[in-house]
Amino acid sequence: MSGPLSLAQATGVNAGDTAWMLAATALVILMTPALGLFYAGLVRAKNTLNTFMMCAAALGVATVAWALVGYSVAFGGDGALIGGLDHIFLQDVAFEPRDGTTIPHLLFMVFQGSFCIVTVALVSGAVVERMRFGPYLVFAALWSVLVYGVLAHWAFGGGWLQDQGTLDFAGGIPVEMGSGFSALAAALVVGARKDYGRQALLPHNSIYVLLGAGLLWFGWFGFNGGSGLSTGNSGVLAFTNTLLTPACTLVVWFLLDLLRGGRVTAIGAATAIIVGCVGITPAAGFISPVWAMVLGAVAALPSYALIVWRPRTRVDETLDVLAAHGLAGLTGILFIGVFAQFDWNGVSDGLLYGDPAQLGEQALAALAAPVYAFVATFVLLRVIGLFSPLRASAHEEALGMDVVQHGEEAYVTGEGAILVTAEATVEDEVAVANPR
Amino acid sequence: MKLVIAIVRPEKANDVLEALYRANVQGISLSRVQGHGGELERVETYRGTTVKMGLAEKVRFEIAVSDSFVEPTVEALCEGGRTGEVGDGKIFVVALEQAIRIRTGETDHGAVTPVGT
Numbered sequence: 001m002s003g004p005l006s007l008a009q010a011t012g013v014n015a016g017d018t019a020w021m022l023a024a025t026a027l028v029i030l031m032t033p034a035l036g037l038f039y040a041g042l043v044r045a046k047n048t049l050n051t052f053m054m055c056a057a058a059l060g061v062a063t064v065a066w067a068l069v070g071y072s073v074a075f076g077g078d079g080a081l082i083g084g085l086d087h088i089f090l091q092d093v094a095f096e097p098r099d100g101t102t103i104p105h106l107l108f109m110v111f112q113g114s115f116c117i118v119t120v121a122l123v124s125g126a127v128v129e130r131m132r133f134g135p136y137l138v139f140a141a142l143w144s145v146l147v148y149g150v151l152a153h154w155a156f157g158g159g160w161l162q163d164q165g166t167l168d169f170a171g172g173i174p175v176e177m178g179s180g181f182s183a184l185a186a187a188l189v190v191g192a193r194k195d196y197g198r199q200a201l202l203p204h205n206s207i208y209v210l211l212g213a214g215l216l217w218f219g220w221f222g223f224n225g226g227s228g229l230s231t232g233n234s235g236v237l238a239f240t241n242t243l244l245t246p247a248c249t250l251v252v253w254f255l256l257d258l259l260r261g262g263r264v265t266a267i268g269a270a271t272a273i274i275v276g277c278v279g280i281t282p283a284a285g286f287i288s289p290v291w292a293m294v295l296g297a298v299a300a301l302p303s304y305a306l307i308v309w310r311p312r313t314r315v316d317e318t319l320d321v322l323a324a325h326g327l328a329g330l331t332g333i334l335f336i337g338v339f340a341q342f343d344w345n346g347v348s349d350g351l352l353y354g355d356p357a358q359l360g361e362q363a364l365a366a367l368a369a370p371v372y373a374f375v376a377t378f379v380l381l382r383v384i385g386l387f388s389p390l391r392a393s394a395h396e397e398a399l400g401m402d403v404v405q406h407g408e409e410a411y412v413t414g415e416g417a418i419l420v421t422a423e424a425t426v427e428d429e430v431a432v433a434n435p436r
Numbered sequence: 437m438k439l440v441i442a443i444v445r446p447e448k449a450n451d452v453l454e455a456l457y458r459a460n461v462q463g464i465s466l467s468r469v470q471g472h473g474g475e476l477e478r479v480e481t482y483r484g485t486t487v488k489m490g491l492a493e494k495v496r497f498e499i500a501v502s503d504s505f506v507e508p509t510v511e512a513l514c515e516g517g518r519t520g521e522v523g524d525g526k527i528f529v530v531a532l533e534q535a536i537r538i539r540t541g542e543t544d545h546g547a548v549t550p551v552g553t
Binding site: 195199259395398399400403407408409412413414416417418419420 | 472
């Protein structure tokens with residue numbers, strides 16, 4: 001009865017694992033619009049839509065690039081540096097389980113794709129309020145293959161970092177360090193906003209920021225909890241740590257805010273949630289819950305310091321992707337090297353539990369991934385810049401990217417708007433507020 | 437004593453404020469208004485609906501000044517608000533009959549002179 005595309009499950013596929021991974025993938029997909037909300041709240045009102053659209057764009061172009069080429073570059077072979085072309089156009093990606101997993105290959109592909117999407121969206125935080133949308137789309141498509149795909153191969157797809165023993169549970173290498181250090185390069189190539197350092201450029205809606213951070217945290221349970229690729233122990237540990245670590249980061253961030261300004265800030269809290277989630281990402285399934293809580297506290301410190309210091313520099317890495325993702329991810333990657341515990345992860349011990357070599361393997365990743373992400377992004381944007389200006393003119397930047405790039409506004413009232421109908425001549429135009 | 441009313445671009449509001457501070461003009465009210473002054477209309481599209489935005493966002497400054505401050509105020513407004521494109525806005529200077537500081541009951545010149553100058 002069963003043909004090649006039987007309705008039954010392929011052999012080797014586990015129903016429980018598949019059910020959880022379907023749900024986890026949907027959770028990760030939610031993180032991209034959640035990031036859009038988080039970022040949109042942090043910019044000025046006139047750039048709300050453009051900022052959100054940079055995240056929405058990733059859902060489009062990064063998904064397409066992933067399905068056509070990116071997945072194959074990341075997971076299509078065992079090369080040291082890149083995968084291969086085995087799975088280009090999703091060739092041979094179907095219902096049979098992906099090697100080493102108990103879930104269908106298609107599901108594995110889409111789960112990994114959801115990571116690529118949110119990572120591309122993360123990088124946009126460096127260039128909001130000034131980068132033109134067209135070049136951004138080109139950048140997003142190419143970056144997802146040339147930078148994300150390559151780093152994902154190194155960490156997860158059988159590349160050299162994974163081969164030499166580097167541990168990265170849910171993407172400290174491709175997602176967090178990949179986005180953070182690319183963001184720094186992007187900010188340097190595109191350049192600072194025209195009013196940066198001269199005028200106060202403040203978040204226009206703190207509720208968006210908090211709501212976005214909350215939804216990101218929610219999605220992160222799929223991101224980390226799904227990275228065990230099963231309902232097994234490592235997934236459960238990762239899921240638990242995804243609550244514990246950000247909670248500790250929040251508390252420590254409150255204390256740092258109190259020490260610095262005497263008041264606990266809301267946008268600080270939203271930032272702390274992200275930093276905590278990022279910190280635990282690489283380590284989620286490798287360290288005990290108690291060490292995960294310590295990591296939450298430790299990860300707060302460097303990221304907080306960088307967020308305070310960065311705006312005093314000339315580097316307009318606008319939404320602090322480097323501090324919140326690059327640096328917190330790096331902290332998490334190194335933390336594994338010391339506190340990983342075989343009793344909890346069944347894979348490896350860190351320095352503290354008798355394997356000092358693990359720290360070296362982690363340190364190598366903490367060096368190589370940032371360097372590759374920074375250099376590749378820098379070159380990629382410079383090349384795109386040869387064909388088309390990367391940023392809007394100063395006049396357009398003053399008007400706001402929503403009107404200039406999209407011909408829409410986030411908070412339009414419609415007062416005084418005149419309807420333009422296809423047939424209408426100038427004389428026939430009807431005022432919306434005063435229809436004839 | 438005059439009331440200076442200026443309608444400027446919202447994106448130039450910060451530059452105008454800077455220019456006013458430099459000119460030592462300190463008693464300022466500011467509100468967001470919508471207006472139309474002959475500038476080219478922007479076209480926006482929301483799904484199938486295309487509209488010309490007849491009203492543009494503007495910022496309205498209201499500044500009560502003694503006579504000797506009228507010229508520096510107007511100069512600062514022009515300097516801070518000008519881009520050279522249609523839509524930079526207008527300045528209206530109108531006679532002001534009386535001004536009273538609520539806290540002290542001071543009137544006229546005393547009322548429009550900021551505290552501490």
